[in-house]
Amino acid sequence: MANRRIIVKRRKSVRNIRKITRTMRLIATARFQAALNRATASKPYTEKLAELVADLSGATESIDHPLMQTHEDVKRSALVVITSNRGLCGGYNANVLRSAVPHLDELSSRGVESDVQMVGKKGISYFRFLRRPMVEQSTHIGDRPRFDDVEPIANGLMDRFVKGEIASAYVAYMKFLSVGKQRPVVMPLLPLTQDTLGEDEEAPPRRHVEFEFSPQPMALLDELLPAATRVRLFQCFIDAAVSEQTARMVAMKAATDAASDMITTLTRQYNRARQTQITMELLDIIGGVNALA
Amino acid sequence: MATPDTFQCSVITPERKVLECDANFVAFPAHDGEMGVLNRRAPIVCKLGIGVLRVEIPDPSRPDVRRDKGAGETVKHVLFVDGGFAQVVDNRLTILTQQARKADDLEATAAGQALIEARAMKITDDASFTTRADAIQRAQIQLKLVKPAS
Structure with a gap:
């Protein structure tokens, strides 16, 4: 019967999909x-x-650096949104974008315009769909971010910040907490604050060491703070890459499981249909025999 | 573990740890010239320039030989580093740099190409002048490192 054939066909295609999703999970x-x-x-x-x-x-009295200044009169901000180039990773991109958009809305309600630097094809197409402006779109940073790729973005942001074109810079990305947990965050990148610099420092207070500095501490800070900013942005990209793969892993596992469930259901349906058909045929034959007798 | 005349040395880039070993002498390019580090150096934080990093580690096959600086009984690591910072504390030297490449990994053609490109850069202001000078220096040092091998 036609019904049976349709079930077989569907089961076959679900099996194929399961093969694909399973492979994608492994990858x-x-x-x-x-x-x-x-x-x-x-x-x-x-x-x-x-x-x-x-x-x-510790060696200088107070840190006063261009990257730490606040420009309150400047009504412009920058936001780097890190999304993936590929889909099939569950709610990964949607979650990042869902945290980025309210951030933009909140800033614009305070009269601050934001320049969006979008990384990743998925975010670009989403913002295009929303008809939101993007200043820059890049897709060349894949799931293997290299420091050389990230550096120009950080340099550009710092340059504009120091010139006073933007008052702040944020990064929206998926923070990787553990394999089971990632959280979309909007992290302030600039201006630097004491807190953000000491963020990674969970170590107990270290003993004081008398360092020799070459050049002077202030000159060193001039180099060190930009380097710290660059590496913070780089960390975001790396975190995002890890989160993306985790999200894809979870999504593909769910897809494989769902496909398996569906195959079971379809097999059951198929068997029932087959049984029904046999019964019908038998009834036909018996009916025919009875009529002849 | 470090022997009496060696200290720990690690070279770290944003992407990975390039080198981690016990060394008995390290010379790194500081911002104002080359600086050498021996065992038990006083704590220092120093800015790096562009140049060559040399790490001398004791030859493990000849542990009996007294290993003075430049005594010849050493294995050498030669790396190209591009800016960054060096820190010595507790007899540990840490080199933080954006780029650290072993001399063997460098390619003469790529470095030559970089030099040509660097020379072709236009100077419009102070910033572009330093960028060009840095690029030229970078390429020249890489070329110099590659040459002995070829």
């Missing part, structure tokens, strides 16, 4: 591992840099 798992390794590998630099900043701020 995502491998990529996740690699991304996590990269994230771990980048930690020492960040930690050491925070330590250096702490050492230096």
Whole structure:
């Protein structure tokens, strides 16, 4: 019967989909591992840099740097939104964008215009759909962010901040907390504050060491703070890459499980349909025999 | 663990740890010239320039040899570093740099190309002058590092 054939066909296609999603999950798992390794590998630099900043701020009376100034009269802000280039990763992109849009709305309600720098194809198409303006769109940073790719973005932001074109800079991305937990956040990148610099410092207060500084502490800070900013942005990108793979892993696992469930249901339906058909045929034959007798 | 005449040395870039070893002598390009570090150096925080980092580690096959600086009984790591910071504290030297590449990984053609491009840069103001000078220096040092191998 036609019904039976349709079920077979559907079951076959669901099986194919399951094959694909299972493979995608495996790939995502491998990529996740690699991304996590990269994230771990980048930690020492960040930690050491925070330590250096702490050492230096211990040596100078107060830090006063262009990157730490607030420009209250400037009604412009920048937002870097990190999304993925590929889909099929569950609510990953939607969550990031859902935290970015209210942030933009809130700023604009205070009369602050935001320049959006969108990273990732998914975010670009979403903002196009909403007809929201984007100053810059980049898709070249894949799931393996390189420091050289991120550096120009950070440099551009710092440059504009120091010139007083923007009063603040934010990054919207998916923060990776653990394999089971990621949270979309909008992180302030500029201006730098004492808190943001000491963010990574959970270590107990270190003993005071008399350092020799070359050049003078202030000159060192001039170099150190931009470096810290760059690496903070880089960390965001790395975090986003790890989160993306996790999200895809979870999404593909759910898809594979759902496909398996569906196959079970379809098989059951198919068997029932087959049984019904056989019964019908039998009834036909018996009916025919009875009529002849 | 560090022997009496060695200290820990690690070279870290934003992407990964490039090198982690016990060294008995390290020379790094400071912002104002080359600086050498021996065992038990006083704590220092120093800005780096563009240049060559040399790390001498004791030869593990000859542990009996007394390892003085430049005594020749050492294995050398030569890396190209591009700016950053160096810190010595507690007999640990940490080099933080944006870019650290082993001499073997450098390519003569790429460096040559970079030099040509750097020379072609236009100077319009102070910033572009320093950018050009840095780019040229970077390429020249890389070329110099590559040459002995080829």
